[in-house]
Amino acid sequence: MNHFPEAWGRPRDDVYGAYNSSYLQTSGPKTHTSSPAVTGTSVIGVKFNGGVVLATDNLASYGSLARFTDVKRLRSFGDKAVVGFGGDVSDMQYIDRLLESIDIRENYSTHGNMLNAKNLHTYLAKVFYKRRSEFNPLWNHVLVAGFDGEGEPFLSSADLLGTTFSAPHLATGFGAHLAVPILRRVFPDEKPIEEISRDQAVAALKDCLKVLFYRDARSLDKYSIAVITKEGIDLKENEQLEGQSWAFAERIKGYGAQTN
């Protein structure tokens, strides 16, 4: 037996050879996250008459590997707001804990939770900006949905730099390229949100999710969708994309082993 404690619990040198410690970083600067590890893809959202809909798929990818297929990326805050997370999943879980503790603190107030979606969005943008200023960003792009102080439907985004943006329909990640054009076609700028019904908004988001599943290689056909209205949050977390048609795929040329 080897009586030197530093060798305990290690493979025996005489059997396996000396441990190659060059794999371990022993010196050098302290580093922060410089790229996300386990990631979620797009979040998409639309305002309609009397509320907001938010949707994500349930996938957490590890690089290009579809690693976790039942990750809930929509988190509700109280009964007034929902946050949809794209980007790093561990940072999402960290932010979720932050929101949890705020929710608990808020509810100790005698008048209950008074933070609305707009307040929440302001807060999250500040958190993102603080962390990026410390060169230790939270690697997310989020959509916050709910109601503002005037009781109007609210939808806005915040990203890892603390940049904020709001529009009647929004998408993060790949969705910003694939879903936004679809949403702009269905709900043109000149169409006021008062003319968009809940069913239209939900249907449009489902269409977008389908297109994203067709074309975004980091997406999944299992998704979550949250409808936020004055009555509360209707959150469904185990939905399946219906009516897929892959016929278009036949016509796609120019990939992989295919040469002509």
Add this chain to the structure above:
Amino acid sequence: MFRNNYDNDAVTFSPQGRIFQVEYAQEAVKQGSVVVGLVNKTHAVLVGLKRNAEELSSYQKKIIEIDSHMAIAIAGLASDARVLSNFMKQQSLGSKMTYGRPIPLDRIVSQIGDRAQTNTQHYGKRPYGVGLLVAGVDEAGPHLFEFQPSGLTHEMVACAIGARSQMARTYLERNLDKFHDCSRDELINHGLRALKESLSQDKELTVDNTSVGVAGLAGEGTKGRFESFKLYEGQETVPLLEALERSEQSGTAEDETMEDS
């Protein structure tokens, strides 16, 4: 000669279970000039009687705006009040900055309550020698809180602190049920009346010594939910004092107390 052995610091109890330094601090509040606060279902009003140190000096400020939705009225050591009000301004600004919302009144009041309490439990510290009335409006409506040097805070419907404030409190107690549904102007009027009750014989309310502050919910058809805090001082108090005089002459409101005195 009798000497109190238990008042050398704020951390030692007397055998009777009292903390004398805290009680002395409460005496300092009673030396300050009177301030009155009251709320109805839409507004919170602060009214204060300003004092000047001498004939040729300016009057000491009694009402300090913390943010556009709230203010404090002070009785006691004004310099201690400045410490507290600066802290409250910071907290309020912090809430606006991080959440984009005006800080809820109960939140900021419990924060100053906690601060004042720690002063009564650490050796070498002394309690704040000031009492506050905190009035303002938040998502839950208008509020009035009383703050004491002991760190005790209460939400109130109406309250008066400072020298001779008992007279003002008596007026408020007698007319309590009239406040809830009255208008903004009537609420100010009640506040001024309560203030006037506590004046000594040789004094009266003037444009120089009267301060009035109002926070409240915005009326119908206005932008934003809150009307921003309004402080009336100097010439701006003229219409309010005239309204006070008119209501006393016509006896519209509550003259029971007038007959008493």
